[in-house]
Amino acid sequence: xxxxxxxxxxxxxxxxxxxxxxxxxxxxxxxxxxxxxxxxxxxxxxxxxxxxxxxxxxxxxxxxxxxxxxxxxxxxxxxxxxxxxxxxxxxxxxxxxxxxxxxxxxxxxxxxxxxxxxxxxxxxxxxxxxxxxxxxxxxxxxxxxxxxxxxxxxxxxxxxxxxxxxxxxxxxxxxxxxxxxxxxxxxxxxxxxxxxxxxxxxxxxxxxxxxxxxxxxxxxxxxxxxxxxxxxxxxxxxxxxxxxxxxxxxxxxxxxxxxxxxxxxxxxxxxxxxxxxxxxxxxxxxxxxxxxxxxxxxxxxxxxxxxxxxxxxxxxxxxxxxxxxxxxxxxxxxxxxxxxxxxxxxxxxxxxxxxxxxxxxxxxxxxxxxxxxxxxxxxxxxxxxxxxxxxxxxxxxxxxxxxxxxxxxxxxxxxxxxxxxxxxxxxxxxxxxxxxxxxxxxxxxxxxxxxxxxxxxxxxxxxxxxxxxxxxxxxxxxxxxxxxxxxxxxxxxxxxxxxxxxxxxxxxxxxxxxxxxxxxxxxxxxxxxxx
Numbered sequence: 001x002x003x004x005x006x007x008x009x010x011x012x013x014x015x016x017x018x019x020x021x022x023x024x025x026x027x028x029x030x031x032x033x034x035x036x037x038x039x040x041x042x043x044x045x046x047x048x049x050x051x052x053x054x055x056x057x058x059x060x061x062x063x064x065x066x067x068x069x070x071x072x073x074x075x076x077x078x079x080x081x082x083x084x085x086x087x088x089x090x091x092x093x094x095x096x097x098x099x100x101x102x103x104x105x106x107x108x109x110x111x112x113x114x115x116x117x118x119x120x121x122x123x124x125x126x127x128x129x130x131x132x133x134x135x136x137x138x139x140x141x142x143x144x145x146x147x148x149x150x151x152x153x154x155x156x157x158x159x160x161x162x163x164x165x166x167x168x169x170x171x172x173x174x175x176x177x178x179x180x181x182x183x184x185x186x187x188x189x190x191x192x193x194x195x196x197x198x199x200x201x202x203x204x205x206x207x208x209x210x211x212x213x214x215x216x217x218x219x220x221x222x223x224x225x226x227x228x229x230x231x232x233x234x235x236x237x238x239x240x241x242x243x244x245x246x247x248x249x250x251x252x253x254x255x256x257x258x259x260x261x262x263x264x265x266x267x268x269x270x271x272x273x274x275x276x277x278x279x280x281x282x283x284x285x286x287x288x289x290x291x292x293x294x295x296x297x298x299x300x301x302x303x304x305x306x307x308x309x310x311x312x313x314x315x316x317x318x319x320x321x322x323x324x325x326x327x328x329x330x331x332x333x334x335x336x337x338x339x340x341x342x343x344x345x346x347x348x349x350x351x352x353x354x355x356x357x358x359x360x361x362x363x364x365x366x367x368x369x370x371x372x373x374x375x376x377x378x379x380x381x382x383x384x385x386x387x388x389x390x391x392x393x394x395x396x397x398x399x400x401x402x403x404x405x406x407x408x409x410x411x412x413x414x415x416x417x418x419x420x421x422x423x424x425x426x427x428x429x430x431x432x433x434x435x436x437x438x439x440x441x442x443x444x445x446x447x448x449x450x451x452x453x454x455x456x457x458x459x460x461x462x463x464x465x466x467x468x469x470x471x472x473x474x475x476x477x478x479x480x481x482x483x484x485x486x487x488x489x490x491x492x493x494x495x496x497x498x499x500x501x502x503x504x505x506x507x508x509x510x511x512x513x514x515x516x517x518x519x520x521x522x523x524x525x526x527x528x529x530x531x
Contacts, residue, residue: 063191063385065258070248071189075198077247079205080239081141082182084148085175086209088232089117091216093329094344095225102225103161107330111481113168114326115474120172122470126299128177129184129463136254136266137181137188137459138247144181145240147174152233156226175236179206180466184459187451188250191385192393193369195448200362203444207358207436211351213329217344245269301464306394306453306517309506314446315469316499317405320412321439322473323480323496324432325350330481331489335422349429353436357404361441364400365448372396388452389522394514397449398507401442405504408438409497416493453518 066074092114100110124144132140151171158164182202190198219227249255249266262271301307328350329343338346373380378391411434418427447462454461483492 061257061259062383063257064189066189066248066250074185074189074247074250075201077239077243078182078185079202081145081178081243082202082205083209084145084232084236084239085121085179086206087212087235088148088171088175089114089121090209090325090347091212091219091228091232093213093325093347094217094340095220095228096329097333098220098225098340099164103159103164105161108481109161111477113165114477116165117168117172118470118474118477120169121176122467122474124173124177125180125459125463125466129180129457129459129461132181132184132251132459133253133457136249136251136262137185138243138249138262138268139265140181140459141178141243142240142265144174144178145236145243149233149236149240150174152229152236156229156233171232176466176470177463180459180462182206183447183451183462184457185250187455187458188252191382192388192452193373193380193382193386194366195451196362196365196369198362199365199444199448199451200358200360203361203447204355204358206444207354207440208351209354211348211355213325213347214344214351217341217347220344221339221341299464299467301454301461302468304517304521306510306514307450307461307464309510309514310446310450310453311465311468313500313503313506314443314450314465315472316503317408317439317443317446318469319473319476320408320496320500321435321443322476323493324412324415324435324439326477327480327484328432331419331484332428335419336425346425346429346432349433350436353433353438354440357437357441357444361400361404361444365397365445368400369396372399388455389519390515392511392515393452394449394511397445397452398511401445401507404438404442404445405500407434408442409500411435411438412497413494416497417490419493420488420490 064071096107096110100107128140128144131143148171151167151174154167155164155171158167183199186195186198186202215231216228219225219231246268248258248268248271249262250258251266254260254266255262262268267275302311325347328346332338332343332346336342370380372392372395373386376391378386380386411431415428415431415435418431447465450461450465451458480492483495487495
């Protein structure tokens with residue numbers, strides 16, 4: 001665990017500067033050079049890692065003082081938290097038909113609850129992202145999960161469509177905002193050379209949600225659709241208790257590299273109780289100033305050229321994923337006449353593909369990072385983090401995405417035409433596995449790049465990406481039924497898959513000009529800071 005000793009002469013303003021939102025820091029947002037190593041900290045926690053990645057011996061403070069065991073505990077909890085938002089969206093799909101029947105409304109009106117859910121899924125992270133970067137990850141997580149639990153309790157007890165619609169918005173406002181914080185925590189505790197591994201663990205948690213429609217189908221079939229919301233309530237409560245008790249604050253603007261003692265609501269409950277029983281002699285760590293979260297901090301990131309390209313393509317990948325998963329239950333019910341349980345089971349190949357992507361992609365990204373580093377003559381520093389100002393991080397990440405994208409586009413087109421022909425169920429299920437493996441895998445790779453490009457405020461950057469993709473997704477879900485009726489299944493899925501082909505040059509532009517744009521932004525922000 002982090003030491004409780006204060007840091008001498010710590011430059012708090014340098015750590016909390018909002019200019020880091022745009023990636024002005026050359027390193028992986030390292031702690032201030034005046035910081036001291038905490039006694040007993042596991043600064044070489046990865047000494048048993050790949051020797052190829054441990055070529056440079058540096059002085060000064062480590063990137064993080066959290067021990068390997070502590071980091072594993074943090075990442076494990078964050079991976080479970082990352083599951084919550086996509087699970088809440090996916091577990092709902094098999095229940096669309098029974099909810100419509102029970103409440104006496106059309107499928108179109110029930111689909112509207114998907115649209116409004118995604119609108120709030122877009123807006124709420126812009127608040128949580130800024131709150132997490134400004135006040136710390138812990139308070140943002142606690143607020144979000146508390147709102148989420150209250151919404152689930154209401155959804156389990158409500159009896160009319162209007163209440164369902166409103167509480168689904170509140171459910172989204174609470175649970176969806178925390179996803180951006182999960183990516184930020186990974187950036188807090190991992191340098192870019194090993195970030196792929198940790199992002200893979202987080203992606204595994206997120207991608208397990210691909211199997212949640214199976215659980216939703218079982219609950220809806222045997223216990224009724226209300227059991228879905230009771231499950232979400234119990235799940236979130238079971239996560240929140242150990243989080244409040246024992247997951248430390250990681251925000252680098254609040255605790256630096258983990259050496260600055262957490263204050264107030266940034267403390268774990270166990271640490272708070274211990275501090276009350278045995279007050280420290282001196283509390284020298286200054287308290288950070290709080291303000292109301294500003295969602296426009298996220299929106300400003302969208303205007304940056306490199307971020308705009310990443311957000312655009314990431315949004316298109318998300319739309320392809322959404323078109324497939326949101327229509328599976330209704331299309332399979334029409335084609336194969338399946339009940340809620342069987343429809344839920346049909347999501348299983350997709351979920352397995354997502355999990356396989358999460359297991360493999362992190363190690364592939366880290367391997368390619370090392371390969372590109374060797375090619376440009378850069379020696380990797382896993383203790384303090386690498387200087388990315390001269391490193392083509394865009395190339396290192398996107399090279400991994402290309403084969404995933406090619407296979408994902410092909411499988412999506414095949415999936416559409418198999419449904420159009422109403423073939424045996426085996427064909428679409430195989431394509432669902434490949435879509436889960438490749439489309440979701442590509443999406444996770446771009447999320448890792450977003451974190452790399454915004455080391456100072458990753459939650460804000462992920463929130464900006466979430467804002468763009470979820471608003472776009474909300475619009476797509478509002479028209480997807482019309483597209484299926486007018487174009488047919490084959491051409492609808494082909495249309496969305498081909499958008500990834502049409503916009504593929506954005507990735508090549510990002511690889512070619514991204515490092516130059518990053519440097520221009522860094523110089524511009526430094527010049528503005530000097531004025």
